[in-house]
Amino acid sequence: MALKKIQDCVIIGSGPAGYSAAIYASRADLNPILFEGTQPGGQLTTTTSIDNYLGFPVGIDGINFMQNCKKQAERYNTKIINQSVINVCLSNKNRGIHHIFFEKKCINSRGVIIATGSNPKLLGIQKEKKLIGLGISFCATCDGFFHKDKDVAVVGGGDTALSDTNYLSKICKKVYLIVRKNYFKASKILQSYILKKKNVKILFCSQITKIIGNNFLEGIKIFNHEKKTNITILVNGLFIAIGHIPNTEIFKNQLDLDNKGYIIVKKGSTITNKPGVFAAGDVQDPNYRQAITSAGTGCMAALDLEKYLIS
Known part of the structure; x- marks a missing residue:
């Protein structure tokens, strides 16, 4: 009609x-x-x-x-x-x-x-949707301030992920950058900025396998494909930047x-x-x-x- x-x-x-x-x-x-x-x-x-x-x-x-x-x-x-x-x-x-x-x-x-x-593209793991806005975010410039002087993690290897990491490194205590590949897809200039950051720890060949926390994000478990190892890190914020x-x-x-x-x-x-x-x-x-x-x-x-x- x-x-x-x-x-x-x-x-x-x-x-x-x-x-x-x-x-x-x-x-x-x-x-x-x-x-x-x-x-x-x-x-x-x-x-x-x-x-x-x-x-x-x-x-x-x-x-x-x-x-x-x-x-x-x-x-x-x-x-x-x-x-x-x-x-x-x-x-x-x-x-x-x-x-x-x-x-x-x-x-x-x-x-x-x-x-x-x-x-935003999701990681597709348990608790991801539940904790959006409760520690998990897709916008560093929007929500990074809430994690000032705390430890956070960023997922991704492109320009957005590295730009977010660069921004967060200025206000957060430590930033874990989790990259699935063994290389960055981001521009060379962004890579050079990140590689100079002393409070950024880059984890290549890695992916998040578990999100820890019930009412708010408390940490993440990461699997390294190259070393075949699992590690757990405690973070207050997780910024997903995979597109x-x-x-x-x-x-x-x-x-x-x-x-x-x-x-x-x-x-x-x-x-x-x-x-x-x-x-x-x-x-x-x-x-x-x-x-x-x-x-x-x-x-x-x-x-x-x-x-x-x-x-």
Whole structure:
């Protein structure tokens, strides 16, 4: 069943990018409809405390922050649908109509803002999901401060892992860098920084086999493939940096994606290869992945859409 009225703005996703886009689109009288998706509020709802978002001097709980974003969007009469978009049909024509499918319904819209985010890759071991936000994190710049002067571990061998290690080495007592291979995949310059750090212990040919702790992370057990040995280290924080998976499955073969699946946008904008379709937040940002940058691109997407509709 199709909803007969043609909308001006449909937003897919309910993280900082989605709600920021909704607020700006609402204030521009675009009457946005926002789909919350399978994880209303996005990844921030798994964060116990946000300490680095502008305007919150004592921090704020991730769930409360996203609830505030939702209330602000509702204040401007954003229509919020607690459903997931299951498919889309995006028009190639300028001023074309895009079709967004959910349940057994379809919404037709002149403009679409995609803010579906990305999900971090998991190690796939017991207690990993349970202790997310309770010692386990995927963002060193977000949560590293909570482990100041303590021992932590980072998993991964690429640029993100080494960047996280470099950051954490400045505020933490000791950082264990756990690398599955016997070499780094990161850039040479990052490798040189890490190799000079006296409080970083690199464990090559290693993987985490067990997470220790019930209500909070207490330590990890590591197996070394080369030496065939097991060791246990006590850490207060574990930062998993083995990559992210952008939520772009339903946009394949319709939008231009890079080799990792992120939506490609025109430089300095949120414009995709389809007229009237814009992308904001982590779904088009493999580099920063911060709440504040996501919110910024959400604002950009709404402004880009408004300009598209009146041009």
